[in-house]
Amino acid sequence: MSRLTAIVLLLLLLAPAAAAGDTIVLKSGRRITATNVVEDGDRVYYDTPAGRLSLRRDLVEKIERGASAPAWTPGSSKDDVSVDPPQLDPAAGYDDIVAATIRNGSIDRAYLAKLEQEAASGGAMAGRRVAVAHHAAAQLELRKGSPDLAINHYRRALTYAPEHTGILLNVAYLHLQRSEFTPALEYLERARRGEPQNADVAKLLGWAYHGLNRIEQAVREWKRALALRPDADVEQALAKAMRDEEAESDYREGETRHFNLRYHGDATPQLAREILRTLEYHFSAIEGELRYTPAEPVGVILYTEQVFADITRAPGWVGAINDGRIRVPVQGLTSVTSDLSQTLKHELAHSFIHQKTSGRAPVWLHEGVAQYLEGQRAGQHAQILVAAHDQQVSLPLRAMEGSFLNLPNEAAAYAYAWSLGVVEYVVVTYGMGDIERLLDRIRTEPSIESAVRSSLRLDYSQLEAEAARYLRRAYLQ
Numbered sequence: 001m002s003r004l005t006a007i008v009l010l011l012l013l014l015a016p017a018a019a020a021g022d023t024i025v026l027k028s029g030r031r032i033t034a035t036n037v038v039e040d041g042d043r044v045y046y047d048t049p050a051g052r053l054s055l056r057r058d059l060v061e062k063i064e065r066g067a068s069a070p071a072w073t074p075g076s077s078k079d080d081v082s083v084d085p086p087q088l089d090p091a092a093g094y095d096d097i098v099a100a101t102i103r104n105g106s107i108d109r110a111y112l113a114k115l116e117q118e119a120a121s122g123g124a125m126a127g128r129r130v131a132v133a134h135h136a137a138a139q140l141e142l143r144k145g146s147p148d149l150a151i152n153h154y155r156r157a158l159t160y161a162p163e164h165t166g167i168l169l170n171v172a173y174l175h176l177q178r179s180e181f182t183p184a185l186e187y188l189e190r191a192r193r194g195e196p197q198n199a200d201v202a203k204l205l206g207w208a209y210h211g212l213n214r215i216e217q218a219v220r221e222w223k224r225a226l227a228l229r230p231d232a233d234v235e236q237a238l239a240k241a242m243r244d245e246e247a248e249s250d251y252r253e254g255e256t257r258h259f260n261l262r263y264h265g266d267a268t269p270q271l272a273r274e275i276l277r278t279l280e281y282h283f284s285a286i287e288g289e290l291r292y293t294p295a296e297p298v299g300v301i302l303y304t305e306q307v308f309a310d311i312t313r314a315p316g317w318v319g320a321i322n323d324g325r326i327r328v329p330v331q332g333l334t335s336v337t338s339d340l341s342q343t344l345k346h347e348l349a350h351s352f353i354h355q356k357t358s359g360r361a362p363v364w365l366h367e368g369v370a371q372y373l374e375g376q377r378a379g380q381h382a383q384i385l386v387a388a389h390d391q392q393v394s395l396p397l398r399a400m401e402g403s404f405l406n407l408p409n410e411a412a413a414y415a416y417a418w419s420l421g422v423v424e425y426v427v428v429t430y431g432m433g434d435i436e437r438l439l440d441r442i443r444t445e446p447s448i449e450s451a452v453r454s455s456l457r458l459d460y461s462q463l464e465a466e467a468a469r470y471l472r473r474a475y476l477q
Contacts, residue, residue, distance in 0.1 A: 024060055024064075025060070037063055042058070044056075044057055044063070085173050086166070086200040086203075087200055090164065091136060094129070098132070106140075112133055115130045119160050124161075127160035131157040131161035131164050134153040135153070135157055138150040138151070138153035147358070147443070150174060154167055154171035155171065163194045165194050168187045168188070169191055169200055171187050172191070176204060176207050176208060177358050178295070178355070178358045179294070179295060179355040179359070181208045181209075181212045181296050182295075185209070188208060198228070199228035203234055205217075206218045206225060213299035215248065216245060218237075219242055223238065247303075248301065251263055254269075259283075260297050260298070260300070261275065261299075261300045261302070262300070263301070263330075270334075270335075272302065274335060275340075278341050279344055279348060282348050286349055289373060289432055289436075290356060290432075294351060294355040298325075298348065299324070299325035300327075301326070303327060303331075320343045320344075322347040328343060343374075346374040349373045349374070350366055353365070353369060356440070356443070357439050357443045360442050363400060363402055363419075365438070366419075367416055367419040367420070368419035368423030371416065372424055378417060378475075379474070381421065382471040382474070383475075385414075385417060385468065385471055386471050386476060389465075389468035394418060394464070395414070396461075396464065397422065397464060398460055400418070404416070422463060422467040423435065426463075430456070434456060441454055
């Protein structure tokens with residue numbers, strides 16, 4: 001079977017399909033629905049719409065007989081730390097203020113000015129009315145894709161109601177979304193003084209501490225949050241943080257201006273220092289390429305191979321991971337090799353992209369930009385990518401917005417190559433400036449595709465076609 005045929009079969013296998021029959025559960029967590037599943041020696045054979053396929057037996061966790069499972073859909077890793085907005089609504093009971101502040105989809109600034117004038121001599125209740133009006137204005141700006149203006153409204157609200165817990169939580173949440181953990185922490189500590197038993201305060205404090213790589217304090221706050229109110233998000237985040245806390249209990253530490261490093265005792269201090277120097281060098285390069293400086297230091301963890309696998313629970317093909325902290329296995333290394341340097345630059349690019357887009361960048365763009373910045377190019381994959389596009393079996397970008405971690409090795413390799421091909425087309429054709437502008441648009445546009453359309457003047461299907469045309473012209477003619 002040719003490599004292209006194998007990839008085509010995998011793409012067909014990943015396509016949505018109604019499925020009743022046996023379910024093969026892989027150790028990576030991926031589930032494959034199939035019929036006629038047979039174990040034979042070190043292989044598991046099964047039938048799918050793409051034909052008779054097989055897997056190595058050591059990749060399979062179990063086989064569920066007679067079960068059904070949903071088709072694969074892209075999504076984030078189950079271990080990602082993500083937190084919903086606070087439940088406390090500052091506008092509850094003030095519907096009249098909200099209605100008067102927002103008229104026909106616009107902010108009534110004259111009404112806002114009137115409320116502020118009344119608050120100058122009207123006491124705490126008048127101040128609360130102004131705060132609610134600014135909250136309503138902030139929410140409108142968020143719907144319009146203007147988080148900076150929303151934060152300005154919240155800051156204005158706090159000048160009239162400085163201890164309003166709902167306002168403090170909402171502005172802190174916006175900073176957390178933007179990976180601005182230090183200012184978020186300041187607002188949350190103010191909220192804690194006012195309501196020490198508020199579960200939302202503890203929940204968001206855990207998120208802020210986690211973002212600042214203060215894992216012990218994150219664990220403490222998430223435990224407090226769960227004691228105050230059951231919360232599935234917090235349970236998941238706490239379990240992950242506790243695994244980190246246990247694994248890193250005896251780790252050594254290092255620090256530079258832009259990085260906080262923790263490393264297992266098997267890594268030498270000399271290697272740790274060299275890694276920090278390499279990261280600072282790559283930081284300057286990416287800062288210039290993307291015209292952006294992350295607001296917070298980046299956490300970096302160096303593991304043995306086994307601890308990396310235990311903590312990240314990533315598929316075997318993953319050589320490093322960035323889930324808010326750069327996690328790299330370095331067992332056996334005594335200096336920074338060329339491969340390790342590329343890996344560090346790749347993962348650091350993810351930190352820049354995440355913070356620049358407030359966590360909204362799709363995975364195809366994350367991976368395409370990270371590969372391009374580390375120096376990879378799509379030439380060696382051009383024939384496969386162009387053929388898959390021409391045969392209409394390529395994965396559409398819309399299906400590549402979520403995580404690649406659930407993909408089998410070959411399909412993941414294809415997804416990475418296609419991501420690189422698309423990004424390379426944009427950079428070569430329009431320049432890195434258009435990538436930088438696309439990342440900015442993603443932060444504020446209502447959808448990824450609308451950001452692509454407004455910055456590149458192409459929709460997804462047009463971008464895919466142009467990328468395939470570029471790859472054919474650049475590498476196959």
